Amino acid sequence: MTTPLVEVTDLTYDYPGRRALDAVSFALPAGSITALVGPNGAGKTTLMRCLAALDEPLHGSIRLLGEDALADPPATHRKLGYLPDLFGLYERLSIQRCLTYRAWAQGVATDSVAGAVTWAAQQVGLEDRLQEAAGTLSRGLKQRLAIAQAIIHKPPLLILDEPASGLDPEARLQLAQLLRSLRDGGMTLIVSSHILAELEDYSSHLMIIDGGRLVSFEPLTGERRAPGGRVAVAVRFLPDSGDLAAALAAAGHPAVLVEGVATLELPDDPAAQAAALADLVRAGLPVVSFAPVKTSLQSEYLERVRGARS
Amino acid sequence: MSFLAEFRRNLWLELSPQRLIALPVIVLVLVLLNQVANRGNPADLSNLGSWIFYVMVFLWGSRRAAGAVSEEVNGDTWTGQRLSALSPGALVFGKLFGATAFIWYGGLIGLGLFAFGWLGDGRPLGGLLAALVQRLASGLFLHAVAIVVTLVLLNKRRLMPRLGTTWPQVLALLAALLLLGLFAKVSIFSTVGLWNATFVWYGQVFDGDLFVTVTALAFSAWAVLACLRLMASQLQRQPLPWAWPLFTLFVMAFVQGFGGVGGLDAKLLGPLVGPFGVALAFFYVALFAERNEPLRYRQLFAALRAGRPRRALAALPWWALGWPLLLAVTLWRGAADQTVGGGLWDAVAEHFHVAAPAPWAASLGFALFALRDAAFVLWINAGRTQRGDLTAFLYLLVLYGPLQALLGGMQAWAAIALLTPLPLGPALPSLLSALAQAAVLGFLTWRRWRALFQP
Numbered sequence: 215m216t217t218p219l220v221e222v223t224d225l226t227y228d229y230p231g232r233r234a235l236d237a238v239s240f241a242l243p244a245g246s247i248t249a250l251v252g253p254n255g256a257g258k259t260t261l262m263r264c265l266a267a268l269d270e271p272l273h274g275s276i277r278l279l280g281e282d283a284l285a286d287p288p289a290t291h292r293k294l295g296y297l298p299d300l301f302g303l304y305e306r307l308s309i310q311r312c313l314t315y316r317a318w319a320q321g322v323a324t325d326s327v328a329g330a331v332t333w334a335a336q337q338v339g340l341e342d343r344l345q346e347a348a349g350t351l352s353r354g355l356k357q358r359l360a361i362a363q364a365i366i367h368k369p370p371l372l373i374l375d376e377p378a379s380g381l382d383p384e385a386r387l388q389l390a391q392l393l394r395s396l397r398d399g400g401m402t403l404i405v406s407s408h409i410l411a412e413l414e415d416y417s418s419h420l421m422i423i424d425g426g427r428l429v430s431f432e433p434l435t436g437e438r439r440a441p442g443g444r445v446a447v448a449v450r451f452l453p454d455s456g457d458l459a460a461a462l463a464a465a466g467h468p469a470v471l472v473e474g475v476a477t478l479e480l481p482d483d484p485a486a487q488a489a490a491l492a493d494l495v496r497a498g499l500p501v502v503s504f505a506p507v508k509t510s511l512q513s514e515y516l517e518r519v520r521g522a523r524s
Numbered sequence: 525m526s527f528l529a530e531f532r533r534n535l536w537l538e539l540s541p542q543r544l545i546a547l548p549v550i551v552l553v554l555v556l557l558n559q560v561a562n563r564g565n566p567a568d569l570s571n572l573g574s575w576i577f578y579v580m581v582f583l584w585g586s587r588r589a590a591g592a593v594s595e596e597v598n599g600d601t602w603t604g605q606r607l608s609a610l611s612p613g614a615l616v617f618g619k620l621f622g623a624t625a626f627i628w629y630g631g632l633i634g635l636g637l638f639a640f641g642w643l644g645d646g647r648p649l650g651g652l653l654a655a656l657v658q659r660l661a662s663g664l665f666l667h668a669v670a671i672v673v674t675l676v677l678l679n680k681r682r683l684m685p686r687l688g689t690t691w692p693q694v695l696a697l698l699a700a701l702l703l704l705g706l707f708a709k710v711s712i713f714s715t716v717g718l719w720n721a722t723f724v725w726y727g728q729v730f731d732g733d734l735f736v737t738v739t740a741l742a743f744s745a746w747a748v749l750a751c752l753r754l755m756a757s758q759l760q761r762q763p764l765p766w767a768w769p770l771f772t773l774f775v776m777a778f779v780q781g782f783g784g785v786g787g788l789d790a791k792l793l794g795p796l797v798g799p800f801g802v803a804l805a806f807f808y809v810a811l812f813a814e815r816n817e818p819l820r821y822r823q824l825f826a827a828l829r830a831g832r833p834r835r836a837l838a839a840l841p842w843w844a845l846g847w848p849l850l851l852a853v854t855l856w857r858g859a860a861d862q863t864v865g866g867g868l869w870d871a872v873a874e875h876f877h878v879a880a881p882a883p884w885a886a887s888l889g890f891a892l893f894a895l896r897d898a899a900f901v902l903w904i905n906a907g908r909t910q911r912g913d914l915t916a917f918l919y920l921l922v923l924y925g926p927l928q929a930l931l932g933g934m935q936a937w938a939a940i941a942l943l944t945p946l947p948l949g950p951a952l953p954s955l956l957s958a959l960a961q962a963a964v965l966g967f968l969t970w971r972r973w974r975a976l977f978q979p
Binding site for chain 1: 526528529530532533536537596599600601603604605606607608609610759760761817818819822823826910976
């Protein structure tokens with residue numbers, strides 16, 4: 215069991231006339247990349263701003279590295295990096311000066327500032343452009359500079375709100391690589407985005423929020439889940455193999471067949487799945503393939519949200 | 525380095541070599557023009573230096589100071605600053621002196637010319653020193669007030685999509701005019717001001733230059749303190765709200781020092797700037813300067829319920845801290861007599877042929893109706909999600925303006941006494957009416973809050 219980096223309990227936040235977060239609780243494992251998804255107005259940005267100790271919730275607690283994040287917001291700010299959806303840069307300053315200012319502002323020791331600037335620029339691939347003015351950069355490069363500013367003090371937690379918005383496909387690919395490398399470097403990330411296919415590339419966890427409520431927060435395995443923690447497994451048989459449905463039932467695994475493929479709901483346990491396959495083979499069923507049903511983040515998200523709403 | 529981070533960033537942006545060279549060149553051209561036009565008269569050089577200082581530091585500087593915060597907000601860099609490890613002091617210092625670095629560069633050139641002309645004119649060195657300190661303190665006061673107003677507007681930002689610099693600049697200039705225009709010998713104000721060679725304060729006679737200099741420095745210090753407290757609040761430091769009541773007390777004590785003894789024109793200003801007037805004005809400023817939406821009060825109650833007294837204290841509204849001061853000053857007969865019984869109300873009562881109430885009753889009426897107004901503002905805010913303060917302000921404006929005038933025209937003195945604190949009717953029903961209205965509005969507000977807060 216990985217130690218949680220962030221523990222959120224009963225987090226509640228109100229805007230005038232509406233509840234933005236309603237008793238949200240979760241524990242974020244260290245070293246994870248969590249995809250935070252939900253419809254517009256679901257409360258994603260509010261959740262991220264609360265986690266960043268920028269806004270004070272009405273109720274609830276947030277513990278970052280075991281300490282109360284809301285008791286001392288300035289101390290919390292030193293432990294995290296946050297890139298808001300709408301971010302600004304000092305466009306008339308060079309990249310080097312932008313990063314130097316941010317290093318000073320984040321309390322990086324004076325003799326470490328130059329090293330921190332170089333490290334952050336290297337992380338985002340801007341080390342060859344340090345003298346260019348921030349205002350002259352493309353949207354993708356500005357995004358990289360903003361991320362470099364957010365990580366210059368090497369925080370354990372990095373929160374990114376819609377980091378891919380407005381980026382072209384190549385820049386998105388580079389962003390995904392960057393986020394993976396930051397995770398590999400020991401950071402824990404929370405990334406909100408509406409582009410689910412892209413989140414799928416690098417996320418280890420999926421957090422769905424809707425109407426201010428946490429719908430689900432689970433590791434992202436890519437396998438379709440059935441109720442009760444079971445996984446869906448697709449079994450393909452040789453064509454024209456007789457009454458497969460009856461044979462499956464006789465083998466103790468009743469299932470509906472669609473075009474020669476049966477979907478079994480099995481425990482999320484490799485040994486149990488191997489035993490089920492052995493049952494089918496012992497029963498003489500002509501198994502061609504036996505594999506978990508893969509699902510896209512998009513379909514998983516839609517399924518969860520619809521399930522929660524119904 | 526982190527203390528100077530914001531200051532240095534501003535220097536990077538403000539002090540380009542081109543600007544540093546261009547400004548003295550422009551000033552040199554102006555000086556040459558002045559010399560040609562006035563045949564080298566030192567007094568004219570001194571005046572030119574003064575005007576360069578006023579334009580740079582007062583006009584342009586107040587705009588730059590306001591922009592030091594609003595540009596961050598509008599440029600979406602404010603969140604980054606709030607997330608930084610910078611202290612409120614580092615941010616205020618950086619913005620107050622860094623964002624205005626070029627302004628001060630030009631202002632100091634102007635002051636240099638002013639001093640050169642002054643000495644060339646053979647005027648005393650002591651007077652020059654006072655004039656320089658007055659100008660520098662006035663500039664600092666103006667810039668700090670511009671930042672204060674911007675931070676206050678930022679706190680109420682839901683009212684406006686973008687944070688401008690015009691309102692902070694205008695309000696800062698008005699504050700400077702109000703404070704310095706009344707006292708200062710600074711030539712831009714002296715024609716409208718009340719400059720005296722000496723000031724009588726708490727019965728002591730003070731040299732005019734010294735008094736104005738110390739006054740300007742004291743109010744500048746208060747303005748910088750206000751910047752620090754508001755910035756701390758923006759940085760989620762949750763400062764305890766002691767500064768506002770202390771500042772109210774300071775200004776009350778400051779104006780009480782004049783006491784109608786002769787420093788100021790008592791007939792003109794006595795009723796307006798006495799301690800009671802200050803407490804009353806500051807109460808309404810506090811009421812409308814802060815957010816009055818229900819959520820803000822819910823945070824306060826949540827902190828109380830959670831047993832977090834420090835957090836609850838930090839969430840106390842300024843008006844609630846100012847009201848006891850207002851009440852106290854009404855019970856302090858000397859101040860009330862001086863203000864409300866200072867002749868103004870007697871004159872009003874005589875004009876309308878009605879009996880003026882006792883000064884204490886009149887001033888207590890103001891305090892109770894102020895409480896009624898606060899309850900009214902909260903009640904309006906509890907029923908609206910937007911523009912609650914503006915709506916309440918307009919209603920109160922109608923009540924105290926056209927409605928009162930209409931009732932006055934109808935000679936309905938009793939109705940006026942029941943609705944407003946203008947002391948033109950029997951005192952007791954007026955006081956009871958104010959209390960009853962405050963209680964009813966308080967109850968209605970509580971009901972609206974309860975309905976809103978129910979899960």
